[in-house]
Amino acid sequence: MRTVTERYDVVVAGGGMAGVSAAVASARHGAKTVLIQDRPVLGGNSSSEVRVTPHGAAAFHGYARETGVIAEALIQDRVVNHAKIWEDGWTNSVWDMVLYDMVVRTENLTLELNTGVESATVEDGRITRIQARTWGAELIRDISADAFIDCTGDGTLGELAGNPGRQGMEAGSEFGETYAPREATPDTMGSTLCFKTVDTGALTEFHAPDWAVRYDDQRFFADGGRKVPHLECGYWWIELGSPWDTLYDNETLRHELTRHVLGIWDYLKNRDPYWSPRAATLALDWVGQIPGKRESRRLEGRHILREQDLVENPAFGDEVAFGGWYMDLHTIGGLLKEVAEPTTANQWGDPHAASMGSKYVGPFSIPLSSLTSQALSNLFFAGRDMSATHAALSATRVIGTCASMGQAVGVAAGLNHGAENVGDAAMANVAEIQQTLLRDGAFLVHVANRDPLDLARTATVTASSSALVTGVGPSSLSHLGGVDYWKDYPLFPATGRLERRTAQWIIRGAGQSLDTIGLALSNHGDSPTTVRACLYPATDIWDYRSNVGEPLASTELTVPVGGPTWVDWDVALPSSGEEVSYVRIDLEASPDVEWHISPAVLPGQIATYEDRPGHYRRFGSGQTLSFRVNPAQRGYEPQQVISGEARPHRSTNEWRSDPAYPLPAWLQLAWGSQKTIRQIQVTFPGHLLREYHAYPPFFRDPQTLRDYEIQVAGADGWRTVVRVQGNTSTRVVHTLETAVTTDQLRLVCLATNGDPSAGVYEIRAYEDPVCTRPAYAGHEVAV
Known part of the structure; x- marks a missing residue:
């Protein structure tokens, strides 16, 4: 066994989408960051090892999809991935490689896979170092840092460091929550094991082993909210938790879930009156062996997010992330109970029935105080181990929301890691964190662009035409x-x-x-x-x-x-x-x-x-x-691009050219005096209206500008300083080799990816480079 000593500014433990987003955000803001992941691939539950597709606020709310780091990855996945998205089981290694590529190409970021945290040293209420083991290499890493972020899902780092934690369901009386039980219990929502099938084109047989669970009653599925929408891959309701502990009994649950997966496929393949004929040529291709956890340990922070915070959606002064999933409280016990989840049982049984009722919430804000430790001065957390009650976690635990939280704490740590008390510094600097998140492409429900460095905010905006x-x-x-x-x-x-x-x-x-x-x-x-x-x-x-x-x-x-x-x-x-x-x-x-x-x-x-x-x-x-x-x-006027919001919300917040006029079209910023400009950031429409699941393979959003130029006005007229071809990204950043001095700047829209109108949500301009560069963008050609 060998031990190495390492030093970083920020340590991120856990490589799910919360951890990836946190690590990328931290590193982009100049912090020397290490991302430690105990699996061989990134993505956590969304990876090809587990295959739970990323959900988020856009499942229930128009234009509510998460932006920022996770959007960069999801957009790139659709550009390069040949696979159609099917729920719970489709995910292939293209997604793994998109995340791996994003992390590897990020400056200041070191990735350590197959490495898990084993111990933490705390001095004077501050984590000073951790020890992590790299399996397969007989290597112990002794890592010190200024700030630590727990994105393990299980709250492992926080537990090792002594941060108070919670498991199970709080009593309704503790926080006055409607959906909490009368008495507190240690029970949590269960874990799911996914599977995938393949069409062989020929008749196939399947014989379940003797140790598999046998299913024979169609009513168990039809009346229990256990819909079988297709046979391509698995179902969220293949879920088990109580009486087992989703944390300490994880290996037992893996085996029990395997027994049920094989038994359910055996029933669908061989005995279901509707599905069996349709499964004649299908073969079981893959069965996951890592349970996708919904809930285990939650770490206590400076604020415990409650059910009321979701329903009432207060404008937290320290808002740094958002969610929009509903309060998805699964039946404790999963497959061991008659009904998987009362809401879905109602939905599947009557498509016209009111579904979810007051559980339908959001978009709602998440405060930094729910992601910051009270007990330890340099610990943040994001993902399903955030500071929340069981009821609130039911809406925040989905992957898109976890990524939103991860980017928030990554920015908080990246900007404040050198402080004596990192948590206090972040809370004091929350306004800077908020504006940085917006500049980095994230979205906040109650906070708009008030960036004093953004020159575009003081410009007069005109355009070649505007759609009516x-x-x-x-x-x-x-x-x-x-x-x-x-x-x-x-x-x-x-x-x-x-x-x-x-x-x-x-x-x-x-x-x-x-x-x-x-x-x-x-x-x-x-x-x-x-x-x-x-x-x-x-x-x-x-x-x-x-x-x-x-x-x-x-x-x-x-x-x-x-x-x-x-x-x-x-x-x-x-x-x-x-x-x-x-x-x-x-x-x-x-x-x-x-x-x-x-x-x-x-x-x-x-x-x-x-x-x-x-x-x-x-x-x-x-x-x-x-x-x-x-x-x-006049709903798409040029001034919309400096409204302060980079998506439809209180307005369309979009300029659109008149589709009656063929491209090119232009959008122009003008100032009454000369400005020095070194960096321009533009946010294009696309990838917001519907959830990721709706987007087909090799998708390039028609609304997103494909080819464009950025020009500046001078004594001799307009001069092109940036030319881009083949863009698919919704946020683009261009840093000029040398600053230009001008009183006018113009975006010339040459071609979209299919929409007859060119569109822009937001444009920003800066004297100095302050915008983080996204991982993927179009090809800049010489001008």
Whole structure:
């Protein structure tokens, strides 16, 4: 056995998506960082060893997908990966290699695979060093550092260092949580083992071993919320936890889960009346041997995130990350219980039933105090070992949210590792951390760009043209590039039948009147019918309150038999305020009437339906329902790119060129005086509307600019300083070899990846290089 001594600024323990995001973020901000991972691949539960596909806020909320480090990886995976995404089991090594490539190419970052933390030394309330063993190399690493980040999932580093931790479910009385049990228990949500099949093209047999669990009752699956959507790969509900401990009994659970996987496949292959004929040529190709954990130990921080923090979504002063999954509280015991999870049992049984109820939350903010130790002055944590109750963890434990937290603590550690008390320094510098996260491409629900160094914020922005919002109809062309419903998941409604109250968000241009709104409706009944319509203001696209006081206008729309027919309403709204804003048109339930879904999606304008009284939920997977407006609204004006938000939220926050004019198009910043510019960052649309699962192989988002130039104005006219070809990234950073002095800067949009309009969410300009460079971008050619 050999021992080596190493010194770093920041140590990140755990190489799942929280750890990868933390390590990359820390290193990008100049901290000498080491990432320690106890497995041979990165990605944690999302890796090819476990194969749980990355979930996040976009599963339930339009334009809510996580950006930053995880977005870079997910976008690149779709660009280079040949595989279609199937839930729980599809993941191949292309994803592993994308993560490996990202980490290896990151300066200041050292990667140590097959290396696990075994001990920690604490002096005066501060971790000074850890010992980690590299298996297969007979090597002990003695590592000292200024700051430590626990992304192990199990809270292993924090436990070794003596940070207080929690396991199980808190009593409802401890934090006043609705979804907590009356009495505290040590039980946790279970772990899942995935599998994958292959179509051999010939009849195949499968015989389960004697030690496999035998299944014979179809009702166990159909009535227990255990949907079998397809036979390609595994299912989340192959889950076991209690009476075993997901931490200490992990190996026992692995074997027990293997018994159940083989037994479930045996049933589907050989005895299920529906699936067996369809499995005739399928063979079991892979069975995972690493259980995907949902929950084990949670470390206590300065704030314990609670159920109420998700439901009420307070604007934490130290907000550094966000989530948007629902409170996904699985039945304790998993396969050993009659019902896997009451919510899903309800969903699968009745597609029109209200699903999740008050468990449907977000997007919600996560504070730095829930990721920072109170007991140890230089320990952060991110992922499912964060400081949260069992109820709150049910919504924060998904991979996208874990990555958002990981990037946050990576920035916090990277910027503050040299302080005497790193945790206190980070909490004191939270405003800088927030602005740094936004600059690095992350998103915060309650925080906008207020970066004093960003020269673009003081510019006047103009463009060659701007798209107008006239609406979309049942026959409008889609420019989504093949992004469709994620078929593995229950996305309601599937049609526009008004079986529930339904609403559509519409953008209003600054200072414009709104005279007429038309809706494309069909009446499937035998006689004309009326539908009540109301128009309300909407603060943002996630303002899900269906009852928000008195409407701006209301009427009864008469819908003739047949259709689709454009039914117009003279709303006669006077000029709006000086800001671009949303209104929401609501139609009350009328089951004979269908509000037609458009194949096109108007950027930033989505629909909802009422899933419970007083509360809306995203319609389908982010559809736009057919509408038209008069006059056309100026919803994509150039000034949107310096609104402070780099995605649709309180506005579209997007400039779009007029699709009637062929590219090239341009977007221009102008100042009243000369500015010195060394670095330009641009954020393009794409990869936000729907979850990663909806995106096909080799996908390049049509909205993302493919070829472009950046030009500066001088005495002799415009001069090109950057030229890029083949871009697929939504955030790009260009650092000029030498700074330029100019009073005008122009982005020339030469070609998109398919959209007839060029689009930009945000543009930034800096005198000095402060933006971190993303891992993947287009090819810069000589100018």
